[in-house]
Every structure is written in structure tokens, then in C-alpha cells.
Amino acid sequence: MPRTVAALRKRCIPARLVREAASGYVWLNSLGDAAMETKWRITLLLALLVFIFGAATASAQMPSLSMPSLSTVGAELFGDSEYLVDNVQLDFEDILTSPLHLTDSDGPLFSPKFYLAVAGAGALFGVSFALDKSMQSGLGHMSHGAHDIIENFSYTTLISAVGLLYIYGLYDENDTLRRYLLTGAEAAGIGVLFNLGIKSIFGRLRPAQTHSHTAFFYGSGGFNTRSFTSNDMVITTAMATGVSEYFDNEWYVAIPVYTLPLLEGFTRMGSQQQWFSDVVMGGLLGWGTAELLLYLHKEHAAEPNRWRILPISAPSTPTRSSVDSLSSFGLAAAYSW
Secondary structure (H helix, E strand, C coil): CHHHHHHHHHCCCCHHHHHHHHHHHHHHHHHHHHHHHHHHHHHHHHHHHHHHHHHHHHHHCCCCCCCCCHHHHHHHHHHHHHHHHHHHHHHHHHHHHHHHHCCCCCCHHHCHHHHHHHHHHHHHHHHHHHCHHHHHHHHCCCCHHHHHHHHHHHHHHHHHHHHHHHHHHHHCCCHHHHHHHHHHHHHHHHHHHHHHHHHHHHCCECCCCCCCCCCCCCCCCCHHHECCCCHHHHHHHHHHHHHHHHCCCCHHHHHHHHHHHHHHHHHHHHCCCCCHHHHHHHHHHHHHHHHHHHHHHHHHHCCCCCEEEEEEECCCECCECHHHHCCCEEEEEEECC
């Protein structure tokens, strides 16, 4: 716009006409931004309708609630902490020692599924990498207003859904539901740890920093400048996987709950923070981490003969309530055989 106004002034056109031309130029540009924001608002509204429909369908499958006692809720919370502490330390043990079991007869190197998974992940990266420039040109001009609305909606809705489902699990005394949700949250944290290592290795620049999607292995600038893969996609997809897997990936749950990470991916590309392949592979990492931990936790339950670290509390007595006993809290190492 400044060059246009300057050119008009050089041609000695009256100032009033210059101002009108400039205002018309700004108005035409604002129409483009408004149209873009309207498109994203409509997309967001459709996603909200899908999520509400899925939530209503899922709630119809659940039994009616009855209010549990405070001592019951306290015991459930303590049981969840025991489950989480126990499995987290076993998860790290299994992951860190996994290279020692690669050549076992039942290890991944002798499993056709392992090679299919690697080939599938490679093909997914190849396709998404080839579409990086096309997707960026189509989504890389999202307005700040549309970005904020969609990002806040996706994160807030997903976290609220997980939180409400966890509260429902306390009311319904549904240990399985709560543990699926806890596993999804744990997968989000461990997935981010994995991703920090990936970022440090590949060092890919963000679209806002370069026009080339092949700008890998730039070591300077810290983790915040590294694009591959998306931490936000890791977090949201891992949490969504915990919810969807509990409901056996029924379509009325899977579609709305996975729509939320999808919207987050749009915002990452629209704000030029991530390439399309960053979003896709971040989502794959979050999903894969959640699936891995769900599998490991089932294996842990079937293998009692391992060292475990468990939280303990002082036992309740006639003069000491079960709620008071939670104030005396510690950790214990145990081994069953």
C-alpha cells in the first residue's frame, strides 16, 4: 500500500483522492482476511457439532450415576496414583532396556508387523513431505483471530473432555476408564521427551524462518526454533488416543476426539510454525506412544514378578480416618514371586 500511495502522489493527484484510494485498498485487503476468518469459524462450528454429537452418543452408552462417598473417592485417587507411579517406572525400564531385546526370538526384528509399521511410517512421511509446500501455500495465511479461536477450542475442549471423563470415572468407580485417561496423559509427557530428542537431531527450521522445507540439521537457536516434529500434535493426539481406545475406537467417539488434534494441526500450519510433515509425524508419534504404553501396561498387569515402586499411606484406625491417613504418604519397593 505505501508504494501505491507514493505513486499516486508523484503523479500530482489530489490528496483527497489519494486518501480514498488508500482506504479502498485497505478495505479490499480486509475483505480477504474477513473471508478467511469466516471460513475458519464455519469449520470450527462444524467440528463443534460433530464433537457434541459424538459426546451425546457416547453418554447414551453410559449407565446412570450415583454419588460415591468421600472415602471411596480418596481410595480411588490413591489407587490411580499407585497405578501411575508403578507403571511409569516400569515403562522407563522397558523402554531403556528394549535395545537389549531386539534380537530375541519374539523381538521386533523377527516380527513382520515391525517392518510393516516402519514402512507405513516411512510412506506417511514421504507423502506428507511431498505435500509440505502445497499445504503451506493453502493454510499458511491464517489470521491471528482465526488461529486463536481454533487453537483455544481444540486444547480447551480436549482437556475438558479428559477431565470430565476422569470425574465421571470417579463417580462411576470405573478404574479402567480413569487408567486409560492417565495412560494418555503419561503418553503425552513421554512423547514430548521423545520429540525433544528428535528435534535436537534433525534441527528443522520452521516455515516462518525459511521458504525451504528441506532445511534440516540447523543446530543453533534452541528447541523453540526447531520444527520437526510438532510437540502440540504429540500432546493432543496422545490424549485423544487414550479416550478413543477406551471406547474401542467407536466412530462416534473417534471422529470427534481426533478432530481436535486435526484442528490443532491446522493452526500450527496456518501460523507458519510447522510444516505439514511436522504435523503428521507429530500426530503419529503421539498416537504410537499412547498405543505403546497401553500395551505395556497390560503386560505389566500380567507380570507381577518384577520390582515395583508403589505409593503407600498409613492405615486407617478407629481414631484415624481414611482421609487423614492420606496425609502420611510415602513410597515402597516391592517384589512378588
